[in-house]
Amino acid sequence: MEVAEIFIACKKEVHYSRELILPQPALVRIVSGEMRIAGADRVYHFFAGDTVLLPRNQLGKMSKMPLNGEPCVVISLLFRKERLQQYYSSNKINPQVPKRHEPILFREHPLLKSLFNSLSPYFELANALPKDIAAYKVEEAIRVLRAIDPKVDGLFGQFEEPGKLDLVSFMEQNYMFNLPLEKFGYLTGRSLTTFKKDFKDAFKITPGRWLTQKRLELAHYQIFEKNRKPSEVYLDVGFEDLSHFSFAFKKHFGYNPTSGNAAKY
Template identity: 70%
Template sequence: MEPLTPTIVPEIFISCKKEAHYSRELVLPQPALVRVMSGEVRIAGAHRHFSFFAGDTVLFPRNQLGRMSKLPLNGEPCIAVSIVFRQEILSQYYTAHPIDPQPHQAIGLIQLADHPLLESLFNSLTPYFKLADALPADLAAFKMEEAIRVLRAIDKNVDQLLGQLDEPGKIDLADFMERNYMFNLTAAKFGYLTGRSLTTFKRDFKKTFNNTPEKWLTKKRLELAHYLISEQKRKPSDVYFDVGFENLSHFSFAFKKQFGYNPTAAFAA
């Protein structure tokens, strides 16, 4: 088979990573169905980590925090096919096929068991990746609706993920922040994910933590970094990214300011 190469299709596309590729924070604006063709795809959540390999198919919810890594494996690049479901397609489909309303709740990713319908769906997409241009909008919409029908046929739980079309509702701020402070997001994005405007987020944050988001986040991230370096003996260069810092120099400066010594000293202690 000829090597598959990335296309410019925005909603149905294939990615091919010959070198290890690490994303920053991943917050999908829409649900996405991903089929791993080769290599390894890792997802790091706040407290859970997942690894997916060739033949695995995963449905990712929107507005869920995580980091994605795409890694070659056994001499093969990481190749994955993705279908990102447009909001209007989901809205049209679930208007025509209503489901029982459920209260807004966080829904985790769904790993789908191998199934002939899934195999057929992704096999039918392969020829399109040889096109020089993006799929016509009507054809992309047709394939998205086909994917929705396939998913509903093989797993009844997908409706609660795909059919959740409302914006995030107001949730417990303290619980969310304690679980997700290591993700490097803006205050506005944290506010959105907790169902608040930026102004309301900052006001509620001050009331909850008696601190500003910036100062609280820095303190929490540095405390986690200190534990990972001093207790788990992870190198500072392997830690700063995972706890939400942009670069090593900024991390080292903030670490020394808070603890009075460099992160390398904590590692050597």
């Protein structure tokens, strides 16, 4: 099923996403509430009125939270690779700015206000926005963003797949993200087979066992040193299920995550 290029989301309760790896850049406008994106080394906070351009192929976890009695409402535009390639090719634009891997936050601007005001009526439609209109509005968004900040070319105009990265450095920084090994391989520029081989050569252990150990060690630190609850920690360190986390924790350390001075559930 093809994902819409323009859509609106409303979260009346706190909503925690799983790992976020956008296959294409996305422009997000926060209408109300708060949106957080936690990367490997920092957390971004966005509030009502903020407009942020998110890069593709960057790891993070997204949370959407009501604020001041209002739900978290966001409008999103996705920029598909073929759409961006067509724009840069047809306009004979060869990006000459450095690559961008961090989100770009835009200050309020008349062009942005006009763009999103023009989108609002479409969300009253019973069906998805017609493809030709969606394509027109996405191209308008590209032109608006480039007019406001030409540096967006460093994020929009890069179409190559991830190159081969230093495996040890990448895994040490991103092990807490709950991804299949195929995705870890892709993000480090490797096939699954090559990823497993390079991983074994570097760490002398299988990826699955290493990931479990690292996540449990981080969980132990968060619970016993930072006094966090196991129910708060297990998702942050890369586990999907609390009971599985508790079982793995006890098997590894010999005691429950709630024992001793650990916080209660």
